[in-house]
Amino acid sequence: MSDQKAAPIGSTTNPLGESQEARFLDDLRALDVASRDKTVIRLHLSRLLPEHRDKAQLRNAETAFDELTRTRSGWLYRLRNSDLMVVFERHENETAERSMMKLMKLWERDPLMQKTKGDARKNRLSSWFDMNEDYDKLLTFAMKQSAGTEKSVRKSLPELIAERELQRHNPERGSPLMPLELGRAEDSLARVDLSSFTRRQPVVAFVEDGKPEIVFTEVFVSIADLRETLMPRTDLTFNPWLFQHLTQTLDRRVMAQIARREDRTLLRDGFSINVNVSTVLSEEFLTFDDDFAPSSQDVVLEMRIDDIFSDTSSFSFARDFVMERGYRICIDGLNLNTFPYADTNRLGVSYAKLMWTPDLAAFIGTSQGQELKQMIRDRKKGRTILARCDSEASVKVGQQLGITLFQGRYVDTVARGR
Numbered sequence: 001m002s003d004q005k006a007a008p009i010g011s012t013t014n015p016l017g018e019s020q021e022a023r024f025l026d027d028l029r030a031l032d033v034a035s036r037d038k039t040v041i042r043l044h045l046s047r048l049l050p051e052h053r054d055k056a057q058l059r060n061a062e063t064a065f066d067e068l069t070r071t072r073s074g075w076l077y078r079l080r081n082s083d084l085m086v087v088f089e090r091h092e093n094e095t096a097e098r099s100m101m102k103l104m105k106l107w108e109r110d111p112l113m114q115k116t117k118g119d120a121r122k123n124r125l126s127s128w129f130d131m132n133e134d135y136d137k138l139l140t141f142a143m144k145q146s147a148g149t150e151k152s153v154r155k156s157l158p159e160l161i162a163e164r165e166l167q168r169h170n171p172e173r174g175s176p177l178m179p180l181e182l183g184r185a186e187d188s189l190a191r192v193d194l195s196s197f198t199r200r201q202p203v204v205a206f207v208e209d210g211k212p213e214i215v216f217t218e219v220f221v222s223i224a225d226l227r228e229t230l231m232p233r234t235d236l237t238f239n240p241w242l243f244q245h246l247t248q249t250l251d252r253r254v255m256a257q258i259a260r261r262e263d264r265t266l267l268r269d270g271f272s273i274n275v276n277v278s279t280v281l282s283e284e285f286l287t288f289d290d291d292f293a294p295s296s297q298d299v300v301l302e303m304r305i306d307d308i309f310s311d312t313s314s315f316s317f318a319r320d321f322v323m324e325r326g327y328r329i330c331i332d333g334l335n336l337n338t339f340p341y342a343d344t345n346r347l348g349v350s351y352a353k354l355m356w357t358p359d360l361a362a363f364i365g366t367s368q369g370q371e372l373k374q375m376i377r378d379r380k381k382g383r384t385i386l387a388r389c390d391s392e393a394s395v396k397v398g399q400q401l402g403i404t405l406f407q408g409r410y411v412d413t414v415a416r417g418r
Contacts, residue, residue: 007265019240024077024085025142025308028135031119033162038139041094041100043084044112047124053108055340058104063346064099069312076312079145087131100126106243108114131334174236177242188230189249194257197226202415203407206395212415216270216298217403219258221250228378242277244307251279255288270298272330277307280318283373287327302332307341319348330385337361340375344383352379357389361397369401 026211026255045053045061068074074088074096076349088096097120104125107113116123129138177185199222204212227236237243254273279285280301301322308315308331319329331342336359342352363369376384386398389408398406 018080019306019310021080021145025139025146027075027087028139028142031131031135036131036135037085037090038095040089040131040134041084041096042127042129043103044125044127045085046081046083047112048107048110049112052107053082055136057106058155059341059346060101064102065096067099070316073088074313088262090130101362107386112314133258138333175233177231179242182242182245184247185231185234185236186249189246189253191224192226192230194250194253197222197229198254198257200271200409201412202392203405204411204415205382205405206399212411214269216300216416218272218274218302218407219254220274221254226301227415242308244304247274248276248279251275252282252284255279255284259288259291268318270300272300273300274302274332277303277311277315277318280322298328299326300328300330302330302353304333305331305338306333308347309341311316323348336372339372344379349384351405352385353385353387353407354403356386356394356398357391361403364397364400369371374402 015306018321043061045058046127059208061084062076062078064072065076068086068088068118069076073092074086077085079085086096100120100123101118102118104116107125112124120126121128125153129169132137132142159410167261198219200219202214202217205215207213221238229232236246251274255275258271258273275285303315322329328350330353331344331347331349332353334342334352334354336357339352339354344350344352363372381402384403385405385407387404387407389395389406391410394408395406
């Protein structure tokens with residue numbers, strides 16, 4: 001696969017690409033010989049003209065394979081250059097071909113599709129691979145994508161992660177959490193009393209008279225305070241993969257704390273907790289659900305977008321289960337780059353949480369601002385939350401963009417004085 005053409009200038013970079021390339025490599029390595037009866041498509045979206053691969057069209061490419069991914073017969077991975085890798089069971093080849101024909105029709109005016117004979121497998125938009133025959137080729141490609149250079153191919157994934165950590169490390173934040181230290185960190189989390197590190201922050205709607213109305217209250221653990229107590233010279237959040245593993249322990253502790261029903265106000269007014277997709281699929285969550293299934297109160301499960309897209313099939317399964325049980329889902333930790341991918345309508349969730357940044361204020365009155373405002377409007381009023389609002393100005397900017405739900409230190413102050 002190394003002979004493919006480079007992405008044209010101006011290609012849309014996928015912000016989820018780095019983590020998903022690593023996930024693609026991990027998943028390939030985990031397959032034994034008996035599990036390789038699969039077909040792989042590389043969808044060369046980076047070869048399209050820039051005007052034919054805006055964010056809406058790239059989302060259309062992902063949606064084209066929903067028939068495979070929703071039935072758990074296929075898996076989709078995003079590359080940094082906006083290309084897609086689609087892996088699916090071989091008996092679904094005809095389904096994949098139908099999806100490809102739709103995309104060829106979508107981009108039929110692009111020069112990439114000129115001289116094509118309308119064959120789903122023989123065109124410049126896609127490359128098809130038989131995993132049984134091409135496994136070594138696919139593995140080499142995945143290793144190069146994850147490592148970035150041919151020299152790095154000889155290194156293991158943990159070595160590459162550690163290397164990137166050291167290159168990017170900021171000494172003021174302490175030493176990066178390394179794999180060997182993960183067990184010690186988890187043991188410490190299992191023993192510590194989390195009550196002193198637990199924080200609460202309301203999500204508020206400003207009604208017509210300007211008064212705040214609390215929609216629900218987020219319950220979360222202050223990682224900064226926890227770090228200062230447990231491992232003051234270690235940056236717990238630096239490695240996203242190790243930190244995600246660490247948060248699974250936090251998920252279990254917070255669920256146990258909530259299930260004790262010590263705070264009647266919290267239970268009455270509704271709340272949210274941060275969870276991983278894997279946590280929702282665990283025995284611990286089933287126990288939590290047995291002890292405390294939502295009824296009259298609103299219970300929201302906040303999940304990060306990189307966790308959701310690392311395994312969309314598992315997320316879809318988890319989403320359907322918890323929503324049937326009465327929970328709601330919020331996509332957490334979004335920025336201006338990842339927000340377009342967090343379509344609440346398509347993903348079937350209740351909320352998307354966008355983090356405040358001064359760039360939002362600069363968007364007002366611009367074409368980018370109008371595009372963002374239309375995106376928020378299309379996702380229905382009351383589905384987007386603007387978080388980290390530490391000033392009145394941030395709330396006003398959010399309102400100009402059509403946002404009605406807010407969270408942050410300024411919102412805390414207003415809510416306390418209501």
